[in-house]
Amino acid sequence: MKLQNDQINLFLDEASELIESMEKTLLILDENPKNKTAIHDFFRGMHTLKGSSSMFGYPHLSDFAHHFESIYDLIRNDELDLNKTILTASFSSIDHFRILLSDAALQDIHHQKEHEARVKELNSILKVSSVIEKKETSLFDEDDEPTESTWHLNLILKQDFYSKEIDVLPVLESLQSLGTCSFVINDSEVPEFNEFYDAFDCKISWDIILVIDATETTIREQFIFVDEEIELEIIKLSSRNVLDNSYLVNFIEAKKEASKGLQPFEFIQLHEETKNKKAEDIHALETEPDSEEDDHSASKNVETMSSIRVHVQKLDTLLSLVSELVTAQARLNVFIDTSSNNDLQEVAEDIEKITRRLRENAFSISMVPLSTMETRFQRLVRDISSNQHKKVQLISSGLDTELEKSLIERLTPPLLHVFRNAVDHGIETPEIRKAKGKPEVGTILINALYSGAHVMVEISDDGNGIDLEKVKQKAISKGFFKADAAVSENEILDILFKPGFSTSETITDVSGRGVGMDVVRTALNQMRGDATIESKAGEGTKISLRLPLTLSILDGLLVSSANQKFIIPLQFLDKCYEIPNFTRNNAKDDILIIEGEQIPYIDLRDLLEDSTNRPIIPSLVMIRFQQTKVGILIDHIIGEHQAVVKSLGTLFRKVQSISGATILGDGEIALILDVNKIITEYVTLTNLKKEVLI
Amino acid sequence: MSALSSSNSYLTCKLDKELFAIPVEQVIEIIEVSVITKIPQTPVFIRGVTNLRGNILPVIETRTKFAMDKIKDTIDTCIVVLSVVVENDEIQVGIVVDQVLEVANIEPNQIKPKPNIGRKYSNDYIIGIAQVGEEFILVLDVNRVFSNDEIINLAELSTEELTVS
Numbered sequence: 001m002k003l004q005n006d007q008i009n010l011f012l013d014e015a016s017e018l019i020e021s022m023e024k025t026l027l028i029l030d031e032n033p034k035n036k037t038a039i040h041d042f043f044r045g046m047h048t049l050k051g052s053s054s055m056f057g058y059p060h061l062s063d064f065a066h067h068f069e070s071i072y073d074l075i076r077n078d079e080l081d082l083n084k085t086i087l088t089a090s091f092s093s094i095d096h097f098r099i100l101l102s103d104a105a106l107q108d109i110h111h112q113k114e115h116e117a118r119v120k121e122l123n124s125i126l127k128v129s130s131v132i133e134k135k136e137t138s139l140f141d142e143d144d145e146p147t148e149s150t151w152h153l154n155l156i157l158k159q160d161f162y163s164k165e166i167d168v169l170p171v172l173e174s175l176q177s178l179g180t181c182s183f184v185i186n187d188s189e190v191p192e193f194n195e196f197y198d199a200f201d202c203k204i205s206w207d208i209i210l211v212i213d214a215t216e217t218t219i220r221e222q223f224i225f226v227d228e229e230i231e232l233e234i235i236k237l238s239s240r241n242v243l244d245n246s247y248l249v250n251f252i253e254a255k256k257e258a259s260k261g262l263q264p265f266e267f268i269q270l271h272e273e274t275k276n277k278k279a280e281d282i283h284a285l286e287t288e289p290d291s292e293e294d295d296h297s298a299s300k301n302v303e304t305m306s307s308i309r310v311h312v313q314k315l316d317t318l319l320s321l322v323s324e325l326v327t328a329q330a331r332l333n334v335f336i337d338t339s340s341n342n343d344l345q346e347v348a349e350d351i352e353k354i355t356r357r358l359r360e361n362a363f364s365i366s367m368v369p370l371s372t373m374e375t376r377f378q379r380l381v382r383d384i385s386s387n388q389h390k391k392v393q394l395i396s397s398g399l400d401t402e403l404e405k406s407l408i409e410r411l412t413p414p415l416l417h418v419f420r421n422a423v424d425h426g427i428e429t430p431e432i433r434k435a436k437g438k439p440e441v442g443t444i445l446i447n448a449l450y451s452g453a454h455v456m457v458e459i460s461d462d463g464n465g466i467d468l469e470k471v472k473q474k475a476i477s478k479g480f481f482k483a484d485a486a487v488s489e490n491e492i493l494d495i496l497f498k499p500g501f502s503t504s505e506t507i508t509d510v511s512g513r514g515v516g517m518d519v520v521r522t523a524l525n526q527m528r529g530d531a532t533i534e535s536k537a538g539e540g541t542k543i544s545l546r547l548p549l550t551l552s553i554l555d556g557l558l559v560s561s562a563n564q565k566f567i568i569p570l571q572f573l574d575k576c577y578e579i580p581n582f583t584r585n586n587a588k589d590d591i592l593i594i595e596g597e598q599i600p601y602i603d604l605r606d607l608l609e610d611s612t613n614r615p616i617i618p619s620l621v622m623i624r625f626q627q628t629k630v631g632i633l634i635d636h637i638i639g640e641h642q643a644v645v646k647s648l649g650t651l652f653r654k655v656q657s658i659s660g661a662t663i664l665g666d667g668e669i670a671l672i673l674d675v676n677k678i679i680t681e682y683v684t685l686t687n688l689k690k691e692v693l694i
Numbered sequence: 695m696s697a698l699s700s701s702n703s704y705l706t707c708k709l710d711k712e713l714f715a716i717p718v719e720q721v722i723e724i725i726e727v728s729v730i731t732k733i734p735q736t737p738v739f740i741r742g743v744t745n746l747r748g749n750i751l752p753v754i755e756t757r758t759k760f761a762m763d764k765i766k767d768t769i770d771t772c773i774v775v776l777s778v779v780v781e782n783d784e785i786q787v788g789i790v791v792d793q794v795l796e797v798a799n800i801e802p803n804q805i806k807p808k809p810n811i812g813r814k815y816s817n818d819y820i821i822g823i824a825q826v827g828e829e830f831i832l833v834l835d836v837n838r839v840f841s842n843d844e845i846i847n848l849a850e851l852s853t854e855e856l857t858v859s
Contacts, residue, residue, distance in 0.1 A: 327748050646749075652733060652736065652752065656735060661750055669743055669750060
């Protein structure tokens with residue numbers, strides 16, 4: 001059976017989803033090891049994984065899942081207690097499953113070693129359990145023989161079989177003596193009687209379901225005398241006796257009646273389906289108190305049923321087509337404005353409406369809820385806290401908030417970093433918490449919400465908080481502040497985001513938080529977002545991450561300078577001013593006095609190297625980034641503009657002040673100013689100048 | 695992409711007093727010069743970007759790049775849109791030429807190695823010289839024009855200059 005590539009891809013997709021959902025289930029079990037539903041879910045997941053992976057040629061994976069299945073089979077039959085050791089083994093094995101998916105043949109030597117270690121671990125768990133088992137239920141020893149496995153044999157008699165006068169019956173009989181055997185004959189290729197002309201021409205094949213305690217070689221040996229006259233295909237269906245499943249027995253009986261053979265694929269499929277049915281029957285019988293969760297998983301199933309899988313590439317194409325449509329539509333608008341044809345205007349308005357709806361719709365397709373990341377958060381918090389013997393609970397709310405998929409991917413590393421910090425340096429050990437009068441179990445809260453065109457993700461903990469005074473002292477010693485300078489709380493906290501302020505050795509004793517916060521802020525800034533921090537010493541810390549809903553559309557202010565159009569992102573906009581009597585004083589720093597404040601500014605005309613025909617009254621757009629305010633001197637303000645962001649491409653990758661471009665309605669290109677970079681560049685520049693002056 | 699045309703067909707165009715030939719395989723289309731948006735902090739030989747049916751096309755000031763005198767655009771000036779490879783990425787780039795002439799057939803044996811002296815501008819981007827009738831045509835190696843160090847490093851240089859000033 002040659003498998004198509006896309007079938008394997010489908011299997012891989014499903015398997016990784018399965019692994020993820022099992023990880024989720026494990027997290028539930030971690031909280032409540034007695035949760036029957038979760039144990040069953042896990043067992044079922046493992047079983048499905050085992051079945052499908054053996055079908056698609058992942059023997060190690062299948063084998064590994066089998067061990068697991070055995071353990072959880074014991075657990076679900078109350079023959080083994082789900083203890084911490086098993087849970088920890090399960091968690092690390094979940095990771096190992098992912099490795100097995102990517103490296104099926106264990107070509108990487110590290111993977112191979114890991115595999116051996118994991119199998120050993122599982123075996124030791126099984127050994128311990130089998131000792132208990134033997135003590136308690138020695139009667140069932142024979143029945144539970146784990147080496148007994150189910151095979152499918154497809155035996156085809158070659159055409160010259162009859163002419164050689166060999167009898168196949170003794171062979172089949174000898175098979176029967178080996179173990180339980182079910183024969184299904186396939187005579188579909190035997191001609192009808194009326195067209196029967198050559199008795200030697202009939203082709204008969206058998207499908208044999210064999211339950212036997214032997215290897216493939218042993219089975220093959222049975223056919224050694226007739227080897228040349230038959231075609232034999234052997235597939236291992238399951239590593240245990242599956243004929244205890246009455247659905248399957250009925251299925252075989254029905255196939256015997258039909259005499260049209262038996263497809264191993266059908267068999268496995270039925271096995272999987274009925275296996276679940278059996279498990280579900282048990283479910284129905286057990287009216288566990290956690291029926292609420294049952295409802296939950298049921299509704300989840302409905303959700304997955306009503307969605308389809310689409311390749312990301314197709315989605316990207318759709319989105320870029322919609323962007324092009326938006327651009328074309330804006331061009332149409334320019335044309336309509338100058339036209340006096342009413343009918344045409346009506347059509348144009350319709351198209352505008354439809355385009356807008358189409359755009360909203362298309363972008364909503366590419367949105368993914370934050371909850372897709374939840375398992376990873378839970379897992380991280382669990383791993384770190386158990387590592388450090390801390391007790392932490394993670395409470396989440398608003399995780400149905402949706403973000404563009406690419407943004408979620410980019411948000412994950414900084415978010416995980418914040419979580420790591422919270423557990424590592426925020427939450428105290430149970431002893432300390434007790435001494436402080438706090439509940440032993442620390443709480444980390446993740447809350448996500450929409451705020452305008454942005455999404456806020458807040459992570460707060462009730463841990464140690466940040467000691468502002470200590471941070472300030474440290475900042476002074478590192479030269480961030482002058483010793484006698486008056487600095488606000490916010491300014492001190494902001495220091496944590498400065499590169500080079502915190503290192504892991506120094507931070508644990510200074511602030512208890514904030515390792516590598518500059519990395520977090522940089523990542524957020526790259527997504528046109530920001531990170532801020534609030535903290536109270538002794539009470540906890542809250543980190544707020546703000547990011548746009550999408551990267552492909554940007555709200556900006558359209559301005560012009562030297563006949564060229566620019567877009568300034570609205571998120572950084574502070575105020576706009578007209579500057580009458582503007583004179584350029586080249587001798588000094590470029591500074592304007594606005595509302596009594598000295599504001600440094602950047603002249604866009606300097607960037608363009610064009611100072612001809614400057615208007616008499618230019619405008620100044622004040623942008624604010626963190627604590628820095630910088631003015632941008634331009635010729636005219638045109639108005640607000642929703643820009644479809646396009647990249648400038650490889651050639652202009654190194655251009656610092658421009659982050660992209662957009663095509664305006666009239667076909668002209670407006671450049672999008674990278675406000676972050678402009679300000680950072682400005683700040684480093686002034687710092688350089690100051691150093692030179694000193 | 696090989697530097698020579700596999701079909702022996704070349705688009706010939708004029709820059710200053712010279713004739714240039716570009717392998718047709720690399721030519722996508724020829725467009726008129728429309729509004730070109732300048733990009734700050736880029737080398738002088740980059741004229742800017744223009745809108746090519748909703749896509750952003752970088753435009754190279756070829757005269758500046760080849761160290762020729764800059765002139766005002768004429769009615770014949772146009773942009774040849776090329777497909778070139780920059781850092782393993784195939785991208786589209788427009789180059790401004792004074793005039794596009796024709797598609798000429800040039801056999802490989804007509805192309806002679808480039809001379810090392812006698813030309814006042816940089817000849818790094820030329821594969822060889824072909825004599826067609828009375829005229830000499832310079833065969834361009836367009837991928838060399840856009841080789842890594844040329845564009846990307848120059849972009850870096852210009853930002854440094856700005857920072858220092």
